[in-house]
Amino acid sequence: MRRGFNPSLLPPHPSQGNPMSIEIKNINKRFGDFTALDNLNLDIASGELLALLGPSGCGKTTLLRIIAGLETPDQGQILFHGEDATDTHVRERQVGFVFQHYALFRHMTVFENVAFGLRVRPKKTRPTEAVIKKKVHDLLGLVQLDWLADRYPAQLSGGQRQRIALARALAVEPRVLLLDEPFGALDTKVRKELRRWLRRLHDEMHITSVFVTHDQEEALEVADRVVVMNKGKIEQIGTPEQVYDTPETPFVYQFLGDVNLFHSRVHEGWAEIGGARIEAPNSPNETTATVYVRPHEIDLSRDASDSAIAGVITHIRLLGATVRLEVEVAGHEAVEVELTRERYQDGAWRVGDPVWLNPREARVYTAG
Amino acid sequence: MAGASNNVHRSIVTTESRSVRWLLTGLALLFIALFLVVPLASVFYEALRKGFGLYFQALVEPDALSAVKLTLIAALISVPLNLVFGVAAAWAIAKFEFRGKSVLITLIDLPFSVSPVVAGLIYVLMVGAQGWWGPWLIEHDIKIIFAIPGIVLATVFVTFPFVARELIPLMEAQGSEEEQAAMTLGASGWQTFWRVTLPNIKWGLLYGVILANARAMGEFGAVSVVSGHIRGETNTIPLHVEILYNEYNFVGAFACASLLALLALVTLALKSFVEWRAEKQAEAARRDATE
Numbered sequence: 001m002r003r004g005f006n007p008s009l010l011p012p013h014p015s016q017g018n019p020m021s022i023e024i025k026n027i028n029k030r031f032g033d034f035t036a037l038d039n040l041n042l043d044i045a046s047g048e049l050l051a052l053l054g055p056s057g058c059g060k061t062t063l064l065r066i067i068a069g070l071e072t073p074d075q076g077q078i079l080f081h082g083e084d085a086t087d088t089h090v091r092e093r094q095v096g097f098v099f100q101h102y103a104l105f106r107h108m109t110v111f112e113n114v115a116f117g118l119r120v121r122p123k124k125t126r127p128t129e130a131v132i133k134k135k136v137h138d139l140l141g142l143v144q145l146d147w148l149a150d151r152y153p154a155q156l157s158g159g160q161r162q163r164i165a166l167a168r169a170l171a172v173e174p175r176v177l178l179l180d181e182p183f184g185a186l187d188t189k190v191r192k193e194l195r196r197w198l199r200r201l202h203d204e205m206h207i208t209s210v211f212v213t214h215d216q217e218e219a220l221e222v223a224d225r226v227v228v229m230n231k232g233k234i235e236q237i238g239t240p241e242q243v244y245d246t247p248e249t250p251f252v253y254q255f256l257g258d259v260n261l262f263h264s265r266v267h268e269g270w271a272e273i274g275g276a277r278i279e280a281p282n283s284p285n286e287t288t289a290t291v292y293v294r295p296h297e298i299d300l301s302r303d304a305s306d307s308a309i310a311g312v313i314t315h316i317r318l319l320g321a322t323v324r325l326e327v328e329v330a331g332h333e334a335v336e337v338e339l340t341r342e343r344y345q346d347g348a349w350r351v352g353d354p355v356w357l358n359p360r361e362a363r364v365y366t367a368g
Numbered sequence: 369m370a371g372a373s374n375n376v377h378r379s380i381v382t383t384e385s386r387s388v389r390w391l392l393t394g395l396a397l398l399f400i401a402l403f404l405v406v407p408l409a410s411v412f413y414e415a416l417r418k419g420f421g422l423y424f425q426a427l428v429e430p431d432a433l434s435a436v437k438l439t440l441i442a443a444l445i446s447v448p449l450n451l452v453f454g455v456a457a458a459w460a461i462a463k464f465e466f467r468g469k470s471v472l473i474t475l476i477d478l479p480f481s482v483s484p485v486v487a488g489l490i491y492v493l494m495v496g497a498q499g500w501w502g503p504w505l506i507e508h509d510i511k512i513i514f515a516i517p518g519i520v521l522a523t524v525f526v527t528f529p530f531v532a533r534e535l536i537p538l539m540e541a542q543g544s545e546e547e548q549a550a551m552t553l554g555a556s557g558w559q560t561f562w563r564v565t566l567p568n569i570k571w572g573l574l575y576g577v578i579l580a581n582a583r584a585m586g587e588f589g590a591v592s593v594v595s596g597h598i599r600g601e602t603n604t605i606p607l608h609v610e611i612l613y614n615e616y617n618f619v620g621a622f623a624c625a626s627l628l629a630l631l632a633l634v635t636l637a638l639k640s641f642v643e644w645r646a647e648k649q650a651e652a653a654r655r656d657a658t659e
Contacts (some may be wrong), residue, residue, distance in 0.1 A: 070548055090551050097552040103545035107567040120563070174555055358510035 027076035051223035096169030454531025462539030488593025514596030534576030
């Protein structure tokens with residue numbers, strides 16, 4: 001039985017009330033011929049929880065490591081609270097870094113792992129043994145793992161290791177918390193629990209936090225703002241609603257959720273796909289265009305219509321609360337339609353039924 | 369019961385017939401007895417053939433004592449040197465990317481691929497009386513060849529790779545994330561090394577040191593070239609054994625040889641203990657993890 005999150009266990013935190021902003025200016029980073037970061041700019045507000053979202057190789061981890069000081073940019077500047085931190089050594093940056101595979105010290109107990117950051121301080125600022133003990137136990141209480149203090153990392157489960165890594169990072173009272181794929185190595189159930197837990201933790205501590213993920217669901221659920229990255233560049237920055245509802249580029253549209261693609265031409269402000277007309281007011285006339293429609297934004301009808309896309313249902317897959325239909329459309333690859341269980345039952349759809357598709361929402365991106 | 373009969377069934381399917389098994393096991397044991405056990409036993413047999421009295425007399429004779437002393441000196445200097453160098457080289461190779469890394473790895477292996485005699489000759493060529501720096505050294509009254517420094521140099525050379533070779537694969541497997549984590553937590557390079565890196569490699573390091581020590585004390589070829597075989601002065605135990613043997617002093621030769629054989633046995637025991645400790649630690653961690 002997992003106990004609930006208890007904010008009263010939080011240790012007093014110096015960054016509370018004085019969280020830190022981060023400015024990233026014109027950062028370039030290359031590894032040989034590979035451009036990891038391409039002239040990247042990003043402002044991170046004080047106290048926010050920011051997600052760097054993108055496919056593998058998009059540069060998100062490199063950016064995180066540059067913020068931490070574990071990697072140096074070829075060009076550009078990092079400002080911590082308005083001060084240039086580009087040449088500040090990682091050990092002076094006061095960042096808490098949680099590694100993807102936790103990087104716990106394998107020969108130390110959980111207690112010693114969390115105490116490490118306090119023990120390595122110079123003699124003048126090193127707390128006494130009693131203070132260290134209290135602080136470590138407070139932190140272990142915060143991550144609800146006080147009872148594991150004497151265990152070794154190899155004796156912990158993945159989720160436990162993750163939380164110990166977090167406690168260890170928080171022990172040094174970091175000004176920024178950086179997490180590299182924090183839930184990547186965990187199974188789905190633990191991942192969902194930890195996700196909510198991290199969000200609640202952040203709401204209590206208000207420490208500026210950045211986490212890297214390739215999982216759009218994770219980014220949308222946890223973050224205040226999401227930065228969608230691709231090929232070393234930022235595609236879009238916005239709240240989870242903004243990036244999901246109004247994707248600025250085809251990449252963002254495709255990366256955040258499933259999508260059907262239709263190739264079309266814009267003719268006098270309209271793009272036509274198999275009879276259905278999609279408004280494209282700002283697109284230049286007579287250009288090729290790609291129309292994106294999400295599977296759950298398509299209505300199904302049995303009534304033949306000139307302004308809908310005609311097709312035949314070829315597959316039906318029941319996925320718990322939703323149902324996915326695959327519809328074959330002449331001259332096009334199969335279209336996916338997602339219905340709620342009720343709408344599927346109301347329609348009494350069967351494989352082989354002729355059907356007309358009506359996109360409720362669609363976005364048109366013209367080439368170039 | 370079903371499980372047991374299954375096992376029996378499986379073992380019949382997956383093994384050879386009884387006669388083949390006996391033959392192969394017997395051959396292996398015979399080979400080990402013939403080439404390892406019998407020679408080792410014969411060393412002690414020959415050494416003790418004329419009684420314990422003569423055996424101990426051969427060991428406390430001044431020339432023998434001096435050989436033991438020199439061997440210990442050579443090992444005491446070369447092993448710590450190789451320990452420091454081995455850790456530094458393994459650290460550099462395993463944790464950093466730099467130009468010329470593969471060249472460095474090859475260089476570390478050089479003493480393994482070069483004949484020990486050549487290794488000794490290299491020093492004679494460089495610092496011998498007729499060598500490159502010979503005249504300068506004579507002028508300043510520094511004796512290296514046919515003296516203790518030469519023996520130490522040759523020993524350092526032949527034991528060069530042991531510690532580094534043992535540590536490089538271990539450190540590469542461990543990666544550098546723990547060190548990075550230590551740095552983000554504010555640890556200095558020195559603190560990171562002592563508190564994180566060293567504890568993680570201690571058993572591998574000890575293993576490398578044990579092997580390097582065995583080689584340092586047992587080295588013959590390279591040391592033989594630079595030593596000059598001066599009795600009571602520049603003879604190590606292996607060289608002393610050879611001289612005694614050539615003089616038909618078999619009891620003396622085998623008595624000293626038994627020291628080296630004992631060293632080998634102690635090394636093996638230590639090595640097994642270190643392996644057992646490391647394995648036990650790993651096993652305990654695995655067992656607790658699956659609890």
